Amino acid sequence: MFLLQMRMKAILNRAPSLGVPTHIAIVMDGNGRWATRRLLPRLAGHRQGMESLRRCIRACLERGVAVLTVFAFSSENWNRPAEEVSGLMELLAGALAKEVPQMHADGVRLHFVGERANLSEKVRTGLTTAEQATAGNDRLILNVCFNYGGRWDLVQAAAKLAAAKVEVTEATLASALALAHVADPDLLIRTGGELRLSNFLLWQAAYAELYFSEMLWPDFDEAELDRAIAAYAKRERRYGRVPSPASSSASTSSSRQSQAA
Numbered sequence: 001m002f003l004l005q006m007r008m009k010a011i012l013n014r015a016p017s018l019g020v021p022t023h024i025a026i027v028m029d030g031n032g033r034w035a036t037r038r039l040l041p042r043l044a045g046h047r048q049g050m051e052s053l054r055r056c057i058r059a060c061l062e063r064g065v066a067v068l069t070v071f072a073f074s075s076e077n078w079n080r081p082a083e084e085v086s087g088l089m090e091l092l093a094g095a096l097a098k099e100v101p102q103m104h105a106d107g108v109r110l111h112f113v114g115e116r117a118n119l120s121e122k123v124r125t126g127l128t129t130a131e132q133a134t135a136g137n138d139r140l141i142l143n144v145c146f147n148y149g150g151r152w153d154l155v156q157a158a159a160k161l162a163a164a165k166v167e168v169t170e171a172t173l174a175s176a177l178a179l180a181h182v183a184d185p186d187l188l189i190r191t192g193g194e195l196r197l198s199n200f201l202l203w204q205a206a207y208a209e210l211y212f213s214e215m216l217w218p219d220f221d222e223a224e225l226d227r228a229i230a231a232y233a234k235r236e237r238r239y240g241r242v243p244s245p246a247s248s249s250a251s252t253s254s255s256r257q258s259q260a261a
Ligand code: IPE
Pocket: 028, 029, 030, 031, 032, 033, 034, 072, 073, 074, 077, 088, 192
């Protein structure tokens, strides 16, 4: 099983270096501030954030993005007031009932990524039902990270390997992570203006291109997504290598001269 996952990962890892990213990951931050600025309860911001996600999924489908991974609830978000946490759980349960049929019709395949043990029975059943219902779709893979943390993922992966007595290598660890079914993200966007990962995709973001947006998540729209994609298209992904000859600049031509001399 590990071998198969590793082969799949190798195939999926052939991401284009220019143009539209194959895999976009988003920290959907800023819902609370969006609401507070309007003198609304924070939950109103989360509700509006759901609208924004719907718009973003449509935009990704239109642009041919293959994988979208969103951070919806972190391992640390349990530390928020009980009312906000239960509101977020209800929002998820409601979204499972309301949004999944349209996603299915649009060819979206859903995966929920995160610890499920401390979610309610109702939510857990809803997650499994949504995943099963959309399992045959292939236009867009949507990974919803809920009750997720990068550290949680690394620990559960290490525990899985230890239990199976599998040697720990980069490849076996990667294949035991909760996002082993997709290649690493090409572009990681964080809205809301904070310049941090907040425990998102600690392993998978190793070579992601980062884009920080001042826009609060409920305001994030197609135009801002296109700005992020345009910024990504201009980046040179080197993976530790030296710049490619195609991206030669004045400094490269001067090094060519010194080579000739
Ligand atoms: C992100 O928005 C959504 C979740 C973390 C659930 P926030 O709720 O963190 O919004 P801000 O950062 O307080 O504005």
